[in-house]
Amino acid sequence: MVKNAFISVRVQEKKEKNSGSVEFxxxxxxxxxxxxxxxxxxxxxxxxxxxxxxxxxxxRQRLLAYLSKKNRVRYKELISKLNIRESKNR
Known part of the structure; x- marks a missing residue:
């Protein structure tokens, strides 16, 4: 298992106060x-x-589809930050 492949949850929890947000x-x-x-x-x-x-x-795909419909800028920032591919449907 590669340790560097995972993003630190603790750092993200401190930044993101709303753990129910789509990004989190x-x-x-x-x-x-x-x-x-x-x-x-x-x-x-x-x-x-x-x-x-x-x-x-x-x-995750459903949440990303929701976010891309609601706020395209936040969607683009999130997929670039997490280094995931954009959906083919979008």
Missing amino acids: QVFRFTNTIRRLTSHLELHRKDYSSQRGLRKILEK
């Missing part, structure tokens, strides 16, 4: 996705984790 939720989902991805590289047949990863990916 996407941030948390991204950390979980990266952790599960590194886990699945070692344990390829862990189907429960694969299912959980797909569910989290779908949740």
